[in-house]
Amino acid sequence: MTEERPVLVATEADDLTADMVITELNRRNVPVVRFNPADIGADLTVSARFGTCLAPVAGQVRTPSRSADLARVRAVYWRRPEWPAFPRLNPDDARFAAAQVRYGLGGILYALEGPLWVNHPLRIAAADYKPAQLALAQRLGLRVPPTLVTNDPEEAKEFITAHGQVIYKTLRWTPYERDGVPLTGWADPVTANELDEGVRVTPHLFQARVNKVADLRVLIVGRRAFAVRIESGLLDWRKDYDALSYTVEDPPDRVINALLAYLDQLGLVSGSFDLAVDRAGDHWWLELNPNGQWGWLEGKTGLGMSAAFADLLTRGVVHD
Structure with a gap:
């Protein structure tokens, strides 16, 4: 590899959204090591040393085709990884083995200080509580039903x-x-x-219930915001994707600034926000998905979402 600082992409086997980002990283000649924690064993090997060298953590993550020096990782894209369940083991052994993977592989990755996480799994978990989301949204001045x-x-x-x-x-x-x-x-x-x-x-x-005329999905990547108005006439637009129409939107600065502050409060660098737009044009908070889907929106609108992720992961830092 010509570039020594790889990006780790942790996700399941079939993930078209991750594929889009990896394609963009390949165009930039950024090395990528893609893995799924569920593949631990012959298809995924991890080794890390502590207290024996200058670096606090030294080691490698290896797949059959790629390897990454843990001390050189520039960014980790924590997309949709699966943890192993070990169905062939008896229940007690399966629980034991699954815990060793989560706290072994996960612990090694969490110990790294250098890479940018998009997003750190512990931050994702903390951000996933809807009552806490509602309270934070109101504190930041967003309309909450x-x-x-x-x-x-x-x-x-x-x-x-x-x-x-x-x-x-x-x-x-x-x-x-x-x-x-x-x-x-x-x-x-x-x-x-x-x-x-x-x-x-x-x-x-x-x-x-908000008397809405449309929904708004806002994806923030670093400090870049992509907003798409979704019209369907449905209470929950996820029920019928064929009924949806899409328009690129430019929400008010106060809304975008509040969403950026929201991510900052939670220590996240990316997130998918769902808002409702009422007849007066006001935006109502619905929820945040710290790791929401967005790939189909790029296809429908042409917005450069995957390129924004690739830029962020390549830099390894968040720029204003």
């Missing part, structure tokens, strides 16, 4: 009665099946009559 998080069915019914049109959202996406059929938690309308004592089992998120 009235929201209740509770496991009290009576309080939930009172909230719905007070606000009329209310939606229910999951607090965290998790793989879920019912009778062998995969299900996804959409944002759906909910009425007081639908609630029963089952609400007490876990906290639920109820939110007053």
